[in-house]
Amino acid sequence: MSEGISQPDRPQVREGDTPDLFSKFDDLIAMREGLLASGQEDPFNLVMEKVLSPTRAICNGRDTILLGTYNYMGMTFDPDVVAAGKQALADFGSGTTGSRVLNGTYQGHRECEDALREFYAMDHAMVFSTGYLANLGIISTIAGKGDYIVLDIDSHASIWDGCAMGKAEVVPFKHNDVEAMEKRLRRIPEGAGKLVVLEGVYSMLGDIAPLKEMVAIAKKHGAMVLVDEAHSMGFIGENGRGVVEQAGVIDDVDFIIGTFSKSVGTVGGFCVSNHPKFEIMRLVCRPYVFTASLPPSVVATAATSIRKLMHGGNKRAHLWENSRRLHGGLKDLGFQLGTDDPQSAIVAVIMPDLARGAAMWEALLKEGLYVNLARPPATPANMTLLRCSLCAEHSAEEVETILGMFERAGKAVGII
Template sequence: MTDAGTLAEACTSVPEDAPHAPDLLAKFDPLIAEREALLATGVRDPFAIVMERVLSPTEAIINGRHTILLGTYNYMGMTFDPEVIEAGKQALDEFGSGTTGSRVLNGTYAGHKACEDALKAFYGTDHAMVFSTGYQANLGIISTLAGKGDYIILDADSHASIYDGCWLGNAEIVRFRHNSVEDLDRRLARLPKEAGKLVVLEGVYSMLGDVAPLPEMVAVAKRHGAMILCDEAHGMGFFGAHGRGVYEALGCEGDIDFVVGTFSKSVGTVGGFCVSNHPKFEVLRLVCRPYVFTASLPPSVVATAAASIRKLMHADAKRAHLWKNSRRLHQGLRDLGFTLGTPEAQSAIIAVMLPDQALAVGMWQGLLERGLYVNMARPPATPAGTFLLRCSLCAEHRDEQVDQIIEMFAAAGRAVGCIG
């Protein structure tokens, strides 16, 4: 019988002729070198910012400085809503800090069902499933709906979670050019008529903030016998009469089979979901791996989500103010001479396009030093060769804050040479 000492010796001894193990991280050496060269110029790391203190949905302390937040996706400003916070505190007291279990075992509490009921009321659907993250919602629903022998037809600019859902499900992936109705039509026409097909669209695309031509795309997908999933992560809360998303605003509610979304944006917490009227929808709870094999959200999180969703049903004033903010900022930046990702304000996302990474980082740091935080985006999050500063507005941004933001862009842009 082998004792512990002998076993340890066997595990640590390496034969002299053993091959040298390749470094599995070596493939990232070019990225490491690029990052080190960038930081050697004295700029801060745009991807290592620490929020030392968050004061409100629109303000925080960063590097010891009072900073306006313009890169948080906190579209409807629900993170500090008193009723939302109180709901989370009460659930924490009554149900504890976590479930320690999957939704299909011990991980479904009363709060999870209440959150799903809130989603069904918000979207006017028969069914709702809550996931632990928005990423898992796409990963789970897409991989479960379309498997081997099926086809997923998706926009080339789709979010990483959509692509990962395709790969997990082992379906055939067909890309079409970004927001091209004609290319979608051509590619669907080439597929076998009898094959299962799922067209995946996004209401708002997160990099440029542009909106999909959903009515035309939905019509094409239906003509070719495809089911449709629409990701409304960046549209929920402020598009449409009820805030359901772009598909509601553009009159496509009756034709979308599945709507996926997240709690980490307009809802102001964390989690993901899928809603649908499909009569067989509930079977997904038994076969969707990212739902079955992960722990459920803590009771405090689903309580905050449910409270927020119910309030968003009656947030017309917030929606109107957010749209006003978006249009004002878009016009202000365009008047300064910046190149923007869309010709007009299409969503709460405004992308400031820059020609290279050095200028993008310089502009980003110039804004941070003046007290404004935005997101810097670069490949692979953006298409090859595309560098941008992504601004995401909040319904809680005050008019004077929007004025300050425009002034900061003007000063930083002139300092680094982006504008005259």
């Protein structure tokens, strides 16, 4: 399942021994040490000494093209966004030092929620300190003991953690399998509370959910629906509202979760909803009530970015061009990809195993290209992936350069 929710088996402890609470990580420690023993650069500890733009940084002293940052719409260096953050920092200081329900709601937090309501054309918006906390908070609060959550087996770790925190009965189904989802819903006892949790774009392979069919089935069985649009907000749909908009079901879902750390280009999370009782969540949702609110500079950058994304049609079109070209080019070179056709801004390249995946990652880095190395158990079906996240600021020339880097590295490592 996605994003690594499984826990390793615990070793046997003999009577009289002092338990080593780190022993359960021994296999992972050995894997990491094995990768580094040959002089391999640590793929999970890369340092960017200087970020030059949304698409370039100095990594290990090398000018590097960034193809693994989730900066889909390239908003991190937008002049208006940066200026808004600087002004809020000067006007309101560096932080709120408080929760949203105490002293942590500034004018900027309200303005950010206003921007979200306008962006999605919804009645309610609630900003969290991270996208992880948004899923953790909303899911654990609305689905508790005695309720049922039906979710895709490849759901993000934050979704699984929200289920665990709320103590609802969790009923997973095979990834993107509409029939399997309906079978699970049929088995839930009559009268029980039901929540179906889906993602618009799944972050590992970059594939999209068949939301039109899934939402219709969920509603037929009386379930509420939550869709995580972290990897599609800003990019997919006519107005950038995500797969729910593209599939025509945005008015049928009960909750949309998203994050500011992808297309918005800063940090934070949110939930939007049209449910008439939604505002009570501000008083009962623990990950909202019991954590510090986002700094004023962060919500200022988020609000400015969200409002600009409302008019991001040209950027969306160019990002689709980049996605189609990279996907098609890698396929032509002989790489195995996570999807048959480009479905999002994520292009996943499947590696034969972890050792060759790590070698390919390092070869690309030496070429001057950064991608994500994703490994089990965070990946579906125990695959090793090189995950490429395109940006609307990548030029057509940069995409061609990237393809050349993949070709040289792939031949050098023996992948193609």
